[in-house]
Amino acid sequence: MKQKIIDYSIQLFDEKGFTETSVQDIVEGLNVTKGTFYYYYKSKQELLRDIHLYYIEYLVKQQEEIINDADKDSRTKIREIIYMIIQSIQERRRSARIFFREMRNLQQEYLAQNMQQRDLFRENVQKVIEEGIREGDFEENLNADMITRGILGITNWSYYWFNPEGDVSVDELTDMYTNMIFNGINKKE
Amino acid sequence: MKQKIIDYSIQLFDEKGFTETSVQDIVEGLNVTKGTFYYYYKSKQELLRDIHLYYIEYLVKQQEEIINDADKDSRTKIREIIYMIIQSIQERRRSARIFFREMRNLQQEYLAQNMQQRDLFRENVQKVIEEGIREGDFEENLNADMITRGILGITNWSYYWFNPEGDVSVDELTDMYTNMIFNGINKKE
Numbered sequence: 001m002k003q004k005i006i007d008y009s010i011q012l013f014d015e016k017g018f019t020e021t022s023v024q025d026i027v028e029g030l031n032v033t034k035g036t037f038y039y040y041y042k043s044k045q046e047l048l049r050d051i052h053l054y055y056i057e058y059l060v061k062q063q064e065e066i067i068n069d070a071d072k073d074s075r076t077k078i079r080e081i082i083y084m085i086i087q088s089i090q091e092r093r094r095s096a097r098i099f100f101r102e103m104r105n106l107q108q109e110y111l112a113q114n115m116q117q118r119d120l121f122r123e124n125v126q127k128v129i130e131e132g133i134r135e136g137d138f139e140e141n142l143n144a145d146m147i148t149r150g151i152l153g154i155t156n157w158s159y160y161w162f163n164p165e166g167d168v169s170v171d172e173l174t175d176m177y178t179n180m181i182f183n184g185i186n187k188k189e
Numbered sequence: 190m191k192q193k194i195i196d197y198s199i200q201l202f203d204e205k206g207f208t209e210t211s212v213q214d215i216v217e218g219l220n221v222t223k224g225t226f227y228y229y230y231k232s233k234q235e236l237l238r239d240i241h242l243y244y245i246e247y248l249v250k251q252q253e254e255i256i257n258d259a260d261k262d263s264r265t266k267i268r269e270i271i272y273m274i275i276q277s278i279q280e281r282r283r284s285a286r287i288f289f290r291e292m293r294n295l296q297q298e299y300l301a302q303n304m305q306q307r308d309l310f311r312e313n314v315q316k317v318i319e320e321g322i323r324e325g326d327f328e329e330n331l332n333a334d335m336i337t338r339g340i341l342g343i344t345n346w347s348y349y350w351f352n353p354e355g356d357v358s359v360d361e362l363t364d365m366y367t368n369m370i371f372n373g374i375n376k377k378e
Contacts, residue, residue: 017294019208075375101290105206129374138374146357146365147374153346154339161338168335176335184373185318185327185336186264 002040004030006054009047014094018048018102048102049110055095056117059088063124074132075182078151081125082181083174085155090164097159122148151181191229193219195243198236203283207237207291237291238299244284245306248277252313263321264371267340270314271370272363274344279353286348311337340370 008030012021023044027037041047066072066080089096106114126148132138154177164170197219201210212233216226230236255261255269278285295303315337321327343366353359 017208019206132374136376139376142374143357143365146362147369149346149350150343150366150369153344154342157338157342157346168332173335176332177339180336180339180370180373182373182375184369184371185321185331186371187325187328 001032001036005037005040005047006051010051010094010098013048013051013098013102018044018098018105045107045110048098048106049114051095052099052103052106052114053117055092055099056114056121058092059085060117060121060124062088063121067124067128074128074135074137077128078125078132078181079174079178081128082151082155082178083170086158086162086173087170089159089162090170093159100156100159122152125151154181190221190225194226194229194236195240199240199283199287202237202240202287202291207233207287207294234296234299237287237295238303240284241288241292241295241303242306244281244288245303245310247281248274249306249310249313251277252310256313256317263317263324263326266317267314267321267370268363268367270317271340271344271367272359275347275351275353275362276359278348278351279359282348289345289348311341314340343370 005026009021009026012025012029016025021044023034023037027034030036041050062084063081066084067077069077072080103111103114126144129138129142129144129147133140133142133144158173162173168176194215198210198215201214201218205214210233212223212226216223219225230239251273252270255273256266258266261269292300292303315333318327318331318333318336322329322331322333347362351357351362357365
């Protein structure tokens with residue numbers, strides 16, 4: 001039942017917005033009582049926090065499998081992280097949109113864990129960039145923090161427009177962006 | 190008075206959200222009557238549409254000055270467009286956030302003009318990329334549409350985190366991103 005509440009709320013929050021969705025809307029759609037809702041969640045805030053946490057913790061977990069693999073060099077890790085993010089659009093587009101859009105609706109006490117994971121995700125990418133600089137894969141004079149935010153800009157933005165069923169596949173888009181980030185779009189001599 | 194309504198509403202919509210802000214909140218803060226509000230705007234929807242239009246039309250106007258300058262090559266145009274977007278964060282951060290965040294709250298009849306301008310902005314960038322491919326500045330095999338969306342991902346995302354008063358200036362950030370997009374981050378031989 002908890003998972004049902006989460007799944008259905010994700011749908012409602014994405015379609016109507018978090019503020020516009022009431023607990024009443026959720027229980028009506030699921031055909032259960034308010035008591036059932038409040039058995040699992042103290043409030044809509046707690047539910048939104050959990051939706052955010054499931055989303056970001058899942059990404060961090062996948063990410064850490066990639067970056068802890070000693071056999072992979074930093075370029076491979078960046079490519080795989082980009083692929084992983086774009087791939088997750090397919091199954092988690094709604095969760096992702098709610099994550100980015102509704103974060104400001106979380107009260108302070110529910111926000112902390114969430115921001116911690118989000119920062120961790122970014123810092124993990126930054127560590128791979130720094131590793132690549134140290135190992136001579138990437139240019140020495142890069143600002144790893146700003147480059148990381150640029151890379152995440154490319155991938156996070158794709159949640160707003162990318163259609164995995166369209167002309168360009170997840171794999172193709174990953175290649176295009178990895179290639180731009182690594183080699184640039186300038187014509188090579 | 191119209192400008193005052195717009196400016197104050199931008200502040201409220203950014204802080205509380207569009208849905209959470211009532212016409213009552215707006216007129217109370219400005220110390221005017223509801224009649225004053227409705228003299229200028231039929232509805233909150235119309236006001237949000239205007240806020241969005243002012244924001245995007247201003248960007249398109251600036252952008253077209255850049256791309257219509259025949260003395261500039263495509264690389265210069267891309268650099269100047271990136272600079273212009275990041276620069277606009279300084280004065281228009283709130284408008285930009287409302288633009289991205291509240292667009293889904295606009296009803297169909299108020300959305301059309303807005304989306305048209307947003308698409309125009311993206312298509313203009315794409316034309317510069319295509320021009321650069323034709324003129325041999327950029328790689329021939331690029332997917333101009335996807336590259337354009339990647340570039341706009343980098344710049345649009347910066348609205349969520351970039352602090353123009355921080356350690357990195359608008360000019361420096363523009364250089365870092367232009368350099369990544371044109372030359373990539375891989376260490377050059």
